[in-house]
Amino acid sequence: MEFFDLVKKRRSVRKYKVQPVDKEDILKILEAANWAPSAMNWQPWEFIVVSGELLKPLANSFKAVVEKIMYESETFDDEFVKFAAHYGGAPVVIVVLTGASEKSNVRKANLESTSAAMENLVLAATNLGLGTCWMTGPLHDENNLRSILDISPDKEIVAVTPLGYPDEVPEPRPRLDADLKQKVRWLGY
Template sequence: MREMIDMEFFDLIKNRRSIRRYKSQSVHKEDILKILDAANWAPSAMNRQPWEFLVISGELLKPLGNSYKGVIEEFISKMENDSEIISSEKFVKFAAHFGGAPVVIVVLAETNEDPREQKAFLESASAAMENLVLAAGDMGLGTCWMTGPLRDESNLRRILDISPDKEIVAVTPLGYPDETPHPTPRTEVKNKIKWIGW
């Protein structure tokens, strides 16, 4: 079994970065389908596969970007430190156009009155989201898993006509990266593990 381990997989996991600047180059529909098929193969509670994907391009990206821009501007307006405000201006640029990405994907989950079921649905859809970002990365495409846009949720629901029986899980731009971000730091995993009964 050991010989079957594919090291490229681990490289992909470690080298994936959140991308906030994209080329305008379009993404083929077949490639998007391939990525979403990988997302659809995620594990899910009771195999309920409670996710759905909205794949947005064209004119609707404008009101979507405006919505997220508003979220970021409000966030900045509460900042006090000047240097923070300057670096945040770059973020406003990213937010307004999702960094120039030609596609934005929204992952939805089913809702349930039972909070335990609801939690399992959210976790399942998050597993799909992780498959999505990794599959995209494997194909040379960038993503940025985002929940910030949900701070303007009612607007998001109105723009995308999302019914109340769906939960918005995450939003991501999808496109060819136009930046190579530095690796983001991680706390050493050994500080996160409690070995029990070893």
């Protein structure tokens, strides 16, 4: 697929088929993530690929987060709770980590570099006909995630994504400032 078409085709998928994802495809996706640019070429990312029974406690954690947020905001979205309760039925969840650091410049570099890896991950998945949903909401229960997945304190959780074959693909959402008149300043052009 042509790159610009691929970028425009990527969606946040929240409903997946039960069809399993081949380990070889997951490795291709993670290889693409591993080729992301990084500050000082540190390549600070790591990935936890979760499937099977361990998905249940992850989903229970995310569901509790969503219900709490909805309770506090006095809104309720039954479909979003259903999505959270089992990550939309995705057969795989990938948790993306980076090295933790007390130094703000190192932390920022690690987060930015790992976000580049995450972008490669979601684009590679799209290219293989798979869906993802880049999420930080599950991090509202970070202590529980760390416990479930045995994540050491020297790692920072950057994002979580379900991975699977889309059962439903949302329509593209309009871009804010689609013609880039407010988001771009041209200097010296």
